[in-house]
Amino acid sequence: MVKMGATEEHPQNRSAHKIHMMNRRTGSITGVTDVISFDIAEVLLETELGMLQIKGADLHVNRLSLEKGEIDLEGRIDSIQYSEISDFKKSGESLLNRLFR
Numbered sequence: 001m002v003k004m005g006a007t008e009e010h011p012q013n014r015s016a017h018k019i020h021m022m023n024r025r026t027g028s029i030t031g032v033t034d035v036i037s038f039d040i041a042e043v044l045l046e047t048e049l050g051m052l053q054i055k056g057a058d059l060h061v062n063r064l065s066l067e068k069g070e071i072d073l074e075g076r077i078d079s080i081q082y083s084e085i086s087d088f089k090k091s092g093e094s095l096l097n098r099l100f101r
Contacts, residue, residue: 055079
């Protein structure tokens with residue numbers, strides 16, 4: 001059963017997944033459920049629509065609110081790539097092992 005005001009794609013009153021980028025230097029993302037890792041070259045996020053990998057240089061997380069599902073980034077953004085969450089879960093191999101291969 002879907003509650004009033006919620007949609008099937010976004011149960012539990014979560015916000016829609018959006019990416020807003022300005023001049024490849026700043027970006028804000030909504031619909032974030034977890035931050036897997038981040039450093040100055042890469043940010044790996046779990047979103048409501050799958051894993052989101054952001055690559056670039058001098059990347060910084062300016063604001064993070066997992067309660068609201070929002071993150072603001074700054075730096076040079078070179079690429080944004082989605083993948084399914086199941087792609088990061090090989091049988092017998094943890095996510096951290098895959099990240100540090």
